[in-house]
Amino acid sequence: MSFHLEKQKLTCGNLSRSTRLLAADEKSGKLAVLRKPKSSEAHDYVEFYSFLSGWLAFPELTVCPENGSIEHMMFIENGELMTSHANGSVCFIDPHNNMRVKRVQVSASTIWSACKHPSSDKSKSTVALISHSSVLYFFDINAKIIISSISLGVESRLFDLSSSGKLVAIGSIDGIILAGNGKVQQTLKLDRQNRRDPTVAWTVLFIKPSLLACGDSRGTITFWNPDVGTLIQSVSCMQSHILTLCWTNEILYAAGVDPRIIAMKEVTCETYEVVNRQIGPSKDVRSLVAYENKIFSAGEDHDIYVCEKFCRKLQVQQQKNIIVAADVVASAGENYIDIWWKQHGEDMPFEGSHVLHQHYEMIHLAKIYAPSKRIITSWMLSSCGERLVIGTSSETTLYKIAPTASKLNKKIVKFGTFHVAATAFHVTGERFFAARGDFEVVELLVTESSKQMKSLVNQSECGAAVKMIVSPCGIHIIILTTRSQLFSINSETGESRLVKIDMSIDITCNFTSLFVLTAASGFSESTDSKKVLYEVGLSNGIIKRSTFLNQLRMASTTQNRVYPELPISLMDVGHGQLMVTSYGGGWSIVDTTLNGVAYTMNKPLTNENAGVCVLEVTGEALPKACGFKLKKFGMQ
Incomplete structure (x- = not known):
């Protein structure tokens, strides 16, 4: 056989985004990432990820409240x-x-920050909110009403707040305001480094009801007794502003403009010392959250970092950002889709050569913006590369792609618009399927003369659709949801069947079988003894075959491997063969027609010519913030 391995470079707008805030929910295993759009006219939006597999995150929903x-x-x-x-x-x-x-609507002015307000009454669920008008609100989550409020009577900017249930601490300029029992109790004063520069209390955190921690603009963490207002300890531990604090497993973590993540532990009674400094992020860290005793950090860097004994990047499955379909490759930005086309050339392999030379060139075909340049919440490209679907928070738009069209205005043609806020799509032939809400599957019927929408199935409390595929015959619709559940739906009868496979991360199918790729739960990387690939019958939902990770024998395309070769993607490459790929570029070919489940390039393929293209994906722009330069001993 002739084997062809080539590498292409591709830019993706969604890979060059900074993070404003993180939020984690340990009960559901969700990570929420707040994004600030590059355009000042666009609305902020939230991305939800599932990080149940530890070092790998799976994008689920993108929600723009507008x-x-x-x-x-x-x-x-x-x-x-x-x-x-x-x-x-x-x-x-x-x-x-x-x-x-x-x-x-809570206030007439900006709500700067919020925190949970513990109550002795377990039936109540209350949060504390601080507004730009210096009013502290107590808001009932269940009734969605304001219970009470406290006017702080200050004119300075307020930053962060934390509640112990009895007292609420609010970070301000040159001090910390303590409020409770309907009034301001006292203000804790912070010293200035010099007369001109105020000390900003960027972040405050109640470690326990009798101990309050504060990170400020001096790079200092101060510990206070909030009951009597006394300073217990002051630790100068960073070289610039401390922007965020996080408490987990009896350890206090801090980071900020100085991006090193420091860990402080109580060594004696209410005396804390720095026990560890971790280097991972290179630019400002704006947010720290804890999950399973691990620390997730994000900020001006374009990556999210996971820190325990050391820091490394949280890898993100890129299937929602990049789609390869035939000769068309699409990459997503915040409000646009870039279309690339592999233009065929005349280069042919030399006679007798076992390596095919590069025979096409990837060129940029078009940049397609969402209607009104709204934030794109979901999109997809058909397997033939001829149909593009773009979804926003209010509508879905369909396009036809014809790279070889003679006229420029015929290469990308808008085909139709539906007022459907869908989370997943699939295009097969002339049939368009979409999933919305929790969860409803509809078929969009689009012709030159009319647009119709037909509901196929509607069942609640199953989660929103994250990924949707349709069998080649168009009968079976497979949906992966935000609740990590997998459903097989008959488009003719509307019958829905739950496929009992845990931790599904990618799916593909042929006429008779569904193939499911799974991930390991938790942070363990020792998964050789875990089954990761399943074959399921489409007609009955019964598992036919499965394989372990060590049976895949994934071949690496790079020598410098930083991350384990754990599979994250699954695709159908035709002729009864599947390709399983890892984040580091490793791959394995699985022949579904043989009893043996897997082999790599060291065994012959049935095709005369086989090719593997490795896409090196980079962001469109570098982070705006410069990396922090640490001052060494003796530097002024």
């Missing part, structure tokens, strides 16, 4: 995400239903 700037967010007791906005409102977002976004 309510302006988001200043703070956090998960609340019922699993919803609460966001506070610059227009004085709060929104409640269901991570399993993109259509369930409820907005409540």
